[in-house]
Amino acid sequence: MNSYKLLTPGPLTTTGSVKEEMLFDRCTWDNDYKIITQKIRAKLLELAGAGKEEYTTVLMPGSGTFAVEAVMNTAISDQDKVLILTNGAYGERIVKMAQYIGLAFREYSVAYNEVPDEEEIRMILKEDPDITHVVMVHCETTTGILNPIEMISKLSKEFGKTLIIDAMSSFGGMGISVPDLGIDYLISSANKCIQGVPGFGFVIAKIDKLIACEGNSRSLSLDLYDQWKEMNKDGKWRYTSPTHAVAAFAKALDELDEEGGIPARFSRYQNNNRILRERLKEAGFETYLSEEKQSPIITAFRFPNEDFNFEHFYTYVKERGYVLYPGKLTDEPTFRIGNIGDIHEEDIEEVCAIIETYMGVVKI
Incomplete structure (x- = not known):
């Protein structure tokens, strides 16, 4: 499996x-x-x-x-x-x-x-x-x-x-x-x-x-x-x-x-979401929503350019251990990344590093 x-x-x-x-x-x-x-x-x-x-x-x-x-x-x-x-x-x-x-x-x-x-x-x-x-x-x-x-x-x-x-x-x-x-x-x-x-x-x-x-x-x-x-x-x-x-x-x-109830879970989700948005912005991905409208549950990202191939990108990330989510009928091309479930800061950091590598972002 x-x-x-x-x-x-x-x-x-x-x-x-x-x-x-x-x-x-x-x-x-x-x-x-x-x-x-x-x-x-x-x-x-x-x-x-x-x-x-x-x-x-x-x-x-x-x-x-x-x-x-x-x-x-x-x-x-x-x-x-x-x-x-x-x-x-x-x-x-x-x-x-x-x-x-x-x-x-x-x-x-x-x-x-x-x-x-x-x-x-x-x-x-x-x-x-x-x-x-x-x-x-x-x-x-x-x-x-x-x-x-x-x-x-x-x-x-x-x-x-x-x-x-x-x-x-x-x-x-x-x-x-x-x-x-x-x-x-x-x-x-x-x-x-x-x-x-x-x-x-x-x-x-x-x-x-x-x-x-x-x-x-x-x-x-x-x-x-x-x-x-x-x-x-x-x-x-x-x-x-x-x-x-x-x-x-x-x-x-x-x-x-055991995690500390809803407040602790909300804090984890919110932290996941913050890291995700900040690092992907540096990698060239703009969010579909402004920050004040964004939930800590899932984020829609615009395609970075006209040549962006989501299927290729999706497969690349999946082969390295993470499954993303397609866009859902928005008025422009988007994909989504959720950060709920048994997902923690180290997972978000890892998937961001995978995406940065895909995009050719060099960390100094």
């Missing part, structure tokens, strides 16, 4: 001990396994700063996209209307979900290198009182832009809207207080900043909002309410769950604590 590290936004490089948890086969009906599920649910609430009296956690099999669609399918009824804020491919995917489900929606879109404007959103909410829900991607991994979660939280509270946050690439790697921000549904995935493996997503939901969703779902498998109702009894999933991914995630949560 080839050995390399993933500099991607998930799936990502996991620790050996997380991988080892997947060597044991578990039964979905077994009490020990249900205890693991309940441990995960409780720990995720703790990381969100949310109390179990007001909030709950629902685990949904599939990729993060399945969990997002479960929320859109369940939380928004035929009588509701959702405002979808977009500045990247993942926000646009939510628009596509709304179209498939048949939801009433309005899209507010800005350029991929811009963040939503507060006054423009305020104007939309004033002129369109039919809007009941607002949804936004926190960290758009299309570019790595970090969207203003505090601003949209304030507006949602001001206008009394249900707030849905896709925190796929930020939760666990950045501090997010769900109650303080008034988030009604926060969605993330096992294979992002908590550093598990792909297989399921999760939703941290306000209990009263979720209870009110009974009967909304147009899908059996994506019925978030029904999944919660079953899982809330004793931890049993409704249908076959990704047992290996669940066990690995439980171990990843332990390792997050």
